[in-house]
Amino acid sequence: MTEFQPFEMERLMSRWETTVDFNLSESGVHPMTLGELLDVGGRTVDELLDLALDYPVVNGKRELREAIAGMYPEATADDVLVTVGAAEANYLVVQTLLEPGDEAAILLPNYMQVWGAAKNRGVRIRECHLVEERDWAPDLDELADAVGPSTKLVxxxxxxxxTGRILTRVEMDAIVAAAERVGAWILADEVYAGAEREGDEVTPSFHGLYDRVIAVGSTSKAYGLPGLRIGWAVGPPDTLDELWARHEYTTISTSALSQELATLALSSEVRPRILARTRDYIRSGFSVFEDWVASHRDILRFVPPQAAAIAFTRYDVDVSSTELVDRLREERSVLVVPGDHFGIDRCLRISFAVPVDTLAAGLERIHEGLVSFTR
Ligand SMILES: Cc1ncc(COP(=O)(O)O)c(C=O)c1O
Structure with a gap:
C-alpha cells in the first residue's frame, strides 16, 4: 500500500484557522450569517420552525436539484446529486470513476483534493500546468501529451x-478535445463560478460541452455559505447513480436544514442578490490588496486573479513559504496558505474578500513578517 497523502492545506486550516487574530487562509468570501441569508431571502426564523428534522431526500430534494440544474445549460433535476460540499462530490468522483492503477491527468496548481485523493486511490497522475509567465494560462501542449489511451479522467x-485564472473558451475546447480523443471523463471543479472579479458573467461550465463531464459546485465560495455544507455533482444520471451508491456509504445525505436554506439561497430571486454581495466583497477587498502589493513592489508581485477571493502572491525574500507561514502564524497571529502546498514555493495564497479593516490589518502583519527576514 502506498503511503497516505494527507490533505496538507485542509490540515493547516483545521488546526489553526480558529486560533489566529487574522485568518486570511480561506478561499471564499466572508460568510453570511443565518440572519443575513433569511433577510436577503425575505424569510423569517419562525418560518423554519415547522421543518421536520428528518432524513432529507438522500440525493437532494427536488426543488433544490431543480435550482441547481437551472444554473447549467440543458440540465434537469435528474442530472444533479446533492452532496456534503464540493469536497464530497470530488471524492465520490475519484472513488467511482478511478480504479487503482488507472491514469488521471490533472491541471496544476489547484485545490489539490482530487490530486491527493487520486494518489491515495493508487491512481497514476500525469501532471500538466498553468504557467505563471503566461498569466497562469494552461500549457495545452503539455496537457495534450499528458492525456493518452490509459487516461480515465482529466x-x-x-x-x-x-491563481484565480479563468480558462478561455478556446482552452476549454482544447481540454474537451484531449479528453474526447481517448474517451476520458472530465471532472470540472467549478466552485468559484459566480465569484468573478471582473464583469458579472458567471464563468461558463464544462457541463454540456461533452457527454462525459461531471461538473462540481457548492454554496461555499461564490455564495459565502460554507457552513451549509451543500455541494453538488452535475452529470449523466446513470453515472450520478454510481456516485449516489458511494454517497450512501459516506454521508447518506446532507442535512434537512441545509437543504432548506440552500434552496432559498439558490432560488432565482435570491441567488443574484447573494452573488452581488460576493462581488462587492471581492472587489472592495481586491482594491485594498492591490494597493498593498503596489506599495511593496520591491518584494511582492502577483497576477491579478480574474475570479475567486484569493491572490497567489510571489514574494522576493529568502525564506521558504512553509517556514514563512509558520512564523507569520506563531509571531504575528495571521494565517495564510504556503505556496508549498500547491508545489510552488516563494508564494503565499492570501484571501482578500473579508471586511476591509481586517484585511488591511492582516496584510500589514504579513508585510512586517516578510521584512523581518530581510534584516
Ligand atoms: C476548488 C475547491 N473545490 C472544493 C472545495 C471544497 O469546498 P466545499 O466547502 O464545497 O466542500 C474547495 C474549498 O476550498 C475548493 O477551493
Whole structure:
C-alpha cells in the first residue's frame, strides 16, 4: 500500500484557522450569517420552525436539484446529486470513476483534493500546468501529451484555486478535445463560478460541452455559505447513480436544514442578490490588496486573479513559504496558505474578500513578517 497523502492545506486550516487574530487562509468570501441569508431571502426564523428534522431526500430534494440544474445549460433535476460540499462530490468522483492503477491527468496548481485523493486511490497522475509567465494560462501542449489511451479522467479547477485564472473558451475546447480523443471523463471543479472579479458573467461550465463531464459546485465560495455544507455533482444520471451508491456509504445525505436554506439561497430571486454581495466583497477587498502589493513592489508581485477571493502572491525574500507561514502564524497571529502546498514555493495564497479593516490589518502583519527576514 502506498503511503497516505494527507490533505496538507485542509490540515493547516483545521488546526489553526480558529486560533489566529487574522485568518486570511480561506478561499471564499466572508460568510453570511443565518440572519443575513433569511433577510436577503425575505424569510423569517419562525418560518423554519415547522421543518421536520428528518432524513432529507438522500440525493437532494427536488426543488433544490431543480435550482441547481437551472444554473447549467440543458440540465434537469435528474442530472444533479446533492452532496456534503464540493469536497464530497470530488471524492465520490475519484472513488467511482478511478480504479487503482488507472491514469488521471490533472491541471496544476489547484485545490489539490482530487490530486491527493487520486494518489491515495493508487491512481497514476500525469501532471500538466498553468504557467505563471503566461498569466497562469494552461500549457495545452503539455496537457495534450499528458492525456493518452490509459487516461480515465482529466481534472480541472475553473476558475482556478489558487491563481484565480479563468480558462478561455478556446482552452476549454482544447481540454474537451484531449479528453474526447481517448474517451476520458472530465471532472470540472467549478466552485468559484459566480465569484468573478471582473464583469458579472458567471464563468461558463464544462457541463454540456461533452457527454462525459461531471461538473462540481457548492454554496461555499461564490455564495459565502460554507457552513451549509451543500455541494453538488452535475452529470449523466446513470453515472450520478454510481456516485449516489458511494454517497450512501459516506454521508447518506446532507442535512434537512441545509437543504432548506440552500434552496432559498439558490432560488432565482435570491441567488443574484447573494452573488452581488460576493462581488462587492471581492472587489472592495481586491482594491485594498492591490494597493498593498503596489506599495511593496520591491518584494511582492502577483497576477491579478480574474475570479475567486484569493491572490497567489510571489514574494522576493529568502525564506521558504512553509517556514514563512509558520512564523507569520506563531509571531504575528495571521494565517495564510504556503505556496508549498500547491508545489510552488516563494508564494503565499492570501484571501482578500473579508471586511476591509481586517484585511488591511492582516496584510500589514504579513508585510512586517516578510521584512523581518530581510534584516
Ligand atoms: C476548488 C475547491 N473545490 C472544493 C472545495 C471544497 O469546498 P466545499 O466547502 O464545497 O466542500 C474547495 C474549498 O476550498 C475548493 O477551493
Amino acid at each position: 481534472a480541472v479547477c475553473n476558475p482556478n484555486n489558487p
